[in-house]
Amino acid sequence: MTLTLQSAAALLGEHDLLREIITPDRWTDFASTVSDSDVPFAHITYDSKQIKPRTLMCCKGNFKAEYLTDADGHGMAAYVAEHDYSGVTRAPGLIVNDATKALSLLAQAFYDYPERELRLIGVTGTKGKTTTSYFTHAIINAMSGNKCALFSSVDNCVDGVHYVESDLTTPESLDAARMMREAVDSGMRYLVMEVSSQAYKVNRVYGLTFDAAAFLNISPDHISPIEHPSFEDYLHCKRQIVRNTRALVLGVPGAYAGLVAEDAMIANVPVTTFSIDEPTADVTARPIDDEHTAFMFTQGQPIGELSLALEGDFNYANACAALALAQLVGIDIHDPRALQSMADVRIAGRMEETTDPRSDTVAIVDYAHNYASVNALLDFVTRKYGARRPRITLLTGSAGDKAIDRRKEIIEAAQDRVQRIVLTTEDTNTEDPMAIAEQMLGHVTNPDVDASIIIDRAAAVEDVVAEAREHDGFDVLLLIGKGDERWIKMHNKHVPYEGDSSIIRRLFG
Numbered sequence: 040m041t042l043t044l045q046s047a048a049a050l051l052g053e054h055d056l057l058r059e060i061i062t063p064d065r066w067t068d069f070a071s072t073v074s075d076s077d078v079p080f081a082h083i084t085y086d087s088k089q090i091k092p093r094t095l096m097c098c099k100g101n102f103k104a105e106y107l108t109d110a111d112g113h114g115m116a117a118y119v120a121e122h123d124y125s126g127v128t129r130a131p132g133l134i135v136n137d138a139t140k141a142l143s144l145l146a147q148a149f150y151d152y153p154e155r156e157l158r159l160i161g162v163t164g165t166k167g168k169t170t171t172s173y174f175t176h177a178i179i180n181a182m183s184g185n186k187c188a189l190f191s192s193v194d195n196c197v198d199g200v201h202y203v204e205s206d207l208t209t210p211e212s213l214d215a216a217r218m219m220r221e222a223v224d225s226g227m228r229y230l231v232m233e234v235s236s237q238a239y240k241v242n243r244v245y246g247l248t249f250d251a252a253a254f255l256n257i258s259p260d261h262i263s264p265i266e267h268p269s270f271e272d273y274l275h276c277k278r279q280i281v282r283n284t285r286a287l288v289l290g291v292p293g294a295y296a297g298l299v300a301e302d303a304m305i306a307n308v309p310v311t312t313f314s315i316d317e318p319t320a321d322v323t324a325r326p327i328d329d330e331h332t333a334f335m336f337t338q339g340q341p342i343g344e345l346s347l348a349l350e351g352d353f354n355y356a357n358a359c360a361a362l363a364l365a366q367l368v369g370i371d372i373h374d375p376r377a378l379q380s381m382a383d384v385r386i387a388g389r390m391e392e393t394t395d396p397r398s399d400t401v402a403i404v405d406y407a408h409n410y411a412s413v414n415a416l417l418d419f420v421t422r423k424y425g426a427r428r429p430r431i432t433l434l435t436g437s438a439g440d441k442a443i444d445r446r447k448e449i450i451e452a453a454q455d456r457v458q459r460i461v462l463t464t465e466d467t468n469t470e471d472p473m474a475i476a477e478q479m480l481g482h483v484t485n486p487d488v489d490a491s492i493i494i495d496r497a498a499a500v501e502d503v504v505a506e507a508r509e510h511d512g513f514d515v516l517l518l519i520g521k522g523d524e525r526w527i528k529m530h531n532k533h534v535p536y537e538g539d540s541s542i543i544r545r546l547f548g
């Protein structure tokens with residue numbers, strides 16, 4: 040399909056989004072009466088700085104009229120917006136009820152519906168989206184000759200070769216449609232994508248139907264003025280994936296899993312359950328040794344044994360979800376290559392464990408940054424190292440401007456299970472890092488925990504390593520929340536940072 044003003048108006052009309060078309064001379068319902076309405080658009084964008092001749096400009100979010108001041112000079116052919124901008128442009132405006140929904144639909148049309156040429160897999164949940172996406176990607180690639188694209192919060196890959204660091208967990212709808220077209224043109228036949236609650240909140244996946252989607256788990260997170268006003272809103276947004284998929288993979292037992300199963304029943308969507316705790320689930324994994332270094336996977340009958348490079352019981356749960364997803368898009372998960380494809384998957388900054396050659400110390404760099412993940416990480420440490428009675432140090436901060444509850448929850452998850460807490464800078468953005476650290480310190484109520492603040496994150500990592508080296512005994516250092524990221528978000532900018540993983544590599548040699 041070639042997108043023109045006429046076809047755009049028709050599409051928006053079909054979805055009951057079009058209010059009217061505004062030109063400087065008159066307002067109309069009939070797109071065909073607008074000049075050049077049958078001439079295809081050459082470009083589509085949501086950023087006025089990208090306008091070129093014959094661009095369809097989609098104005099959404101905190102858009103300001105002044106952004107369009109030079110738009111006519113740059114060749115804007117038309118705009119889509121919730122407001123009338125005829126005061127600053129002579130281009131026709133498609134005025135809509137909801138600009139983000141319009142953007143998603145128009146982007147899919149502009150790029151000729153690439154999602155219809157891909158088997159689409161979506162992964163949502165509070166924790167495990169990235170890991171499950173990587174596992175699913177690995178299985179499908181192994182079984183399809185590398186024909187699987189990936190959109191994740193770590194990076195995106197549209198051609199099976201190049202991985203590009205991503206900005207968002209779920210890309211803006213227009214970027215997603217463009218990357219899906221690139222993926223199809225590069226020969227990809229599958230796409231695995233993480234779907235955040237924000238993606239549904241701001242319509243980044245509006246109009247997309249997944250062939251298979253996973254609802255992994257849910258726990259309170261992402262509640263803040265710029266994300267979700269309440270847990271109810273967060274869960275409601277995540278639940279939208281159920282009615283936008285042809286088949287659902289559901290983690291059980293789990294908070295609200297019953298509600299999500301009801302959603303699926305109402306939407307007539309078949310459910311495949313997975314679990315490492317509930318033996319009656321469809322896909323399960325059970326440890327085969329006391330150390331939990333390998334698990335047996337089953338789906339009615341045994342699938343096989345697997346030892347993951349990514350340790351932690353929760354990663355075996357993520358692997359169950361990945362198997363179920365892959366099967367739903369036609370992969371034979373009983374072929375041993377499917378299971379083994381996950382064995383060596385590593386994700387930068389997740390469960391990276393390094394032993395200090397100079398002392399009895401293990402450092403784990405991980406991306407845990409809320410109650411559920413800190414708890415899961417500490418379960419792992421207890422299981423693996425508990426018998427050695429380690430002195431556990433948690434180095435953490437918490438993000439600024441968003442997910443405010445994490446500041447308390449991280450401390451609550453950790454304070455009765457660690458001996459030392461060092462509070463430091465995370466992506467504090469427009470907030471003062473010291474203020475966040477002090478808030479977190481204020482939540483420490485266990486008098487036995489030695490808690491303090493070292494604001495400079497690199498210095499904090501160096502300090503906890505030095506402390507462990509001086510300590511006479513076994514130490515486990517948990518450096519969480521930044522993974523392998525080489526920047527810290529401050530005042531809306533990415534400020535270069537050496538990275539927790541690379542500081543550990545430098546110190547441990």
Ligand SMILES: CC(=O)N[C@H]1[C@@H](OP(=O)(O)OP(=O)(O)OC[C@H]2O[C@@H](n3ccc(=O)[nH]c3=O)[C@H](O)[C@@H]2O)O[C@H](CO)[C@@H](O)[C@@H]1O[C@H](C)C(=O)N[C@@H](C)C(=O)N[C@H](CCC(=O)O)C(=O)O
Nearest residue numbers: 085086087099100101102106207208209211235236237241
């Ligand atoms: C709340 C939210 O979803 N915000 C996203 C949204 O911003 P927005 O539409 O309000 O954009 P804006 O930056 O205010 O600007 C308004 C519009 O003016 C345009 N503009 C701006 C300047 C100019 O000169 N000309 C111009 O046209 C911009 O391109 C934009 O389209 O659209 C932008 C891209 O189009 C996103 O970058 C931005 O994400 C912000 C940065 C963000 O951090 N979002 C977080 C909360 C988020 O989405 N997180 C989730 C993960 C969390 C989870 O796991 O649930 C995620 O999926 O990443």
Ligand SMILES: Nc1ncnc2c1ncn2[C@@H]1O[C@H](COP(=O)(O)OP(=O)(O)OP(=O)(O)O)[C@@H](O)[C@H]1O
Nearest residue numbers: 165166167168169170192353389405406407412415
């Ligand atoms: N199934 C799970 N249950 C609990 N914790 C998990 C699970 N999977 C991963 N984790 C923990 O959460 C951290 C982040 O994992 P991952 O990146 O896969 O999740 P995510 O949902 O993509 O997270 P985010 O939305 O914060 O980017 C891991 O480093 C680990 O500590």
